[in-house]
Amino acid sequence: MQADGLWSIGELAERAQVTVKTVRFYSDRGLLPEAGRSGGGHRRYGPEALDRIRVIRSLRALDLAVPEVERALDRDEALEHVLAGRLREVEEELAGLRWREASLRLLAQSPPEERAERLLLLGAVGLPPGTDAVVRFWRRVLPVRLPPRLASRVLDAVVPPLPADPGPEQVLAFARLHALVRDPRLDRVPALRPGPPLPGETYRPTVLYEGLEEAYGLAGAETRGGRPPEGGGALDCFVTAYATALGTRDSPDFRRRLVELLAREDGPVMSRYWKLALPLFRSDEPALGQLHYGLVLALRADSAATA
Incomplete structure (x- = not known):
């Protein structure tokens, strides 16, 4: 250390336990604050440069690239953004x-x-x-x-x-x-191509899916309460969603027709889809496929009872 209390590039490298080449690299990129220059124009550094090198080494140890280190050292908000991005990676x-x-x-x-x-x-x-x-x-x-x-x-x-x-x-x-x-x-597979559920009838898909969303919500509450979907509640809401979307009303005849419709919609492809997908959903929360097929079974039982 010179009389002015500043270090040469070699002295800083020795204190930081890095190579002179590393100090020069960080200096050239503007990452190290210079405290002054010697009479011969050589860079001089103070304790803040040593602290900065230690911060840079810590960030590099976290596998941050040099451009990311540059952004992180710019301001605290940038550091938070860079760290959040690296954490996601x-x-x-x-x-x-x-x-x-x-x-x-x-x-x-x-x-x-x-x-x-x-x-x-x-x-x-x-x-x-x-x-x-x-x-x-x-x-x-x-x-x-x-x-x-x-x-x-x-x-x-x-x-x-x-x-x-x-x-x-x-x-x-x-x-x-x-x-x-x-x-x-x-x-x-015809059932996988969008189209009216029942040919010749009015079909309002938004009404259907909003109604089904409500029906599945009710069915989920019943399932979590230990009650399978059955007549009333979720089942009525389920049938009403289809009936309203098709411009008709809930009736025993419509329920029998709906059983036939769902048998076509819920073909082997959808059955296999839900069989494979269920292990990926949370085990403590009923998946939509479980709720749907529970309501379909309830509808079949209800239709058979009123036939």
Whole structure:
């Protein structure tokens, strides 16, 4: 240290336990405050430069790139933004590792005769996986005239959230679900092409889906209360949603026709979809598919009783 209490670039590097090249690099990028210059024009540094190097090293140890460090040192708000962004990246990396671990466990535990098929299924799914293909599947199924906010709520209810720490069975379920929604043969399934539920009748999709949203809410409350959906309450709301959307009224005859309609809508594709999707939903909260099929069963029982 010179008489003025300042350090040369070599002295600062020694105190910070970094190379002179590192100090010069940070200085050239404007990250280190200079306290002055020597008579020969050499940079001089004070204790604040040593503190800054220690902060930079801490941020770099968190795997922040130099441009991110520059933004973080600009002001406190920038530091919060940079740290939040890096935290999201780390969470995504961890999720990818957990899905990769579960995928490896799945393959290791699979019978040899099933391993090749499962390997191909997993190869079609990214890590961490995304639900874009599932969303596209539902956007094709849902009526195009649904208001955006309503369509968004429907998608939130039918697209399974991906667990951050999946088990092998959940990885397999999602891989099969992903293959199902991307199957090109779905283009030939009439029930998956939007259209009026009953030919020749008025169909107001917004009225239907808003009514179904209310019916599923009631059914969920009944299910959480330990009561399966049955006559009255959620079932009446469920039937009324279809009747109102089709410009008619609830009646025994309409309920019998609705049983036939739902049998066409809830074909093998949708049944398989919900079978594969259910393991991905929270186990302590009934999924929409469970609520829907519970109401369908209640409707069938009600129609059979009044036949």
